[in-house]
Amino acid sequence: MEIRGRIIKKLPLQSGTSQSGSQWAKQEYVLETEGQYPKKVFFDFFGDKIVEFALEEGQNVVIRYDLESREHNGKWYTSVRAWHATII
Numbered sequence: 001m002e003i004r005g006r007i008i009k010k011l012p013l014q015s016g017t018s019q020s021g022s023q024w025a026k027q028e029y030v031l032e033t034e035g036q037y038p039k040k041v042f043f044d045f046f047g048d049k050i051v052e053f054a055l056e057e058g059q060n061v062v063i064r065y066d067l068e069s070r071e072h073n074g075k076w077y078t079s080v081r082a083w084h085a086t087i088i
Helices: none
Strands: 002-010 014-017 023-033 040-046 060-072 075-087
Touching: 002 040
Parallel strands: 040 075
Antiparallel strands: 002 023, 002 060, 014 023, 023 040, 060 075
16 A cells, blocks of 8 residues: 655654564654645554665655554554655
8 A cells, every 4th residue: 555645753763672582673653644634644664664764754755555453452453564665
């Protein structure tokens, strides 16, 4: 899937160690879409994609992403995981 907009917020980098001992990192952003009724979309890059697509606030971008939902303790959570970005 693909979405176009402007980066309005870059959140602090998150990192840690998984239960299996692997290091992980996640960079989260908020994008505001274009059009008459702009929407805000919260998404992230994970792992090596953080450095490959280092985005900054104010940049206009096209993001390619996957949606994923998962259940935890009876509640459902959906993430927008970006895998490519083009600055426009």
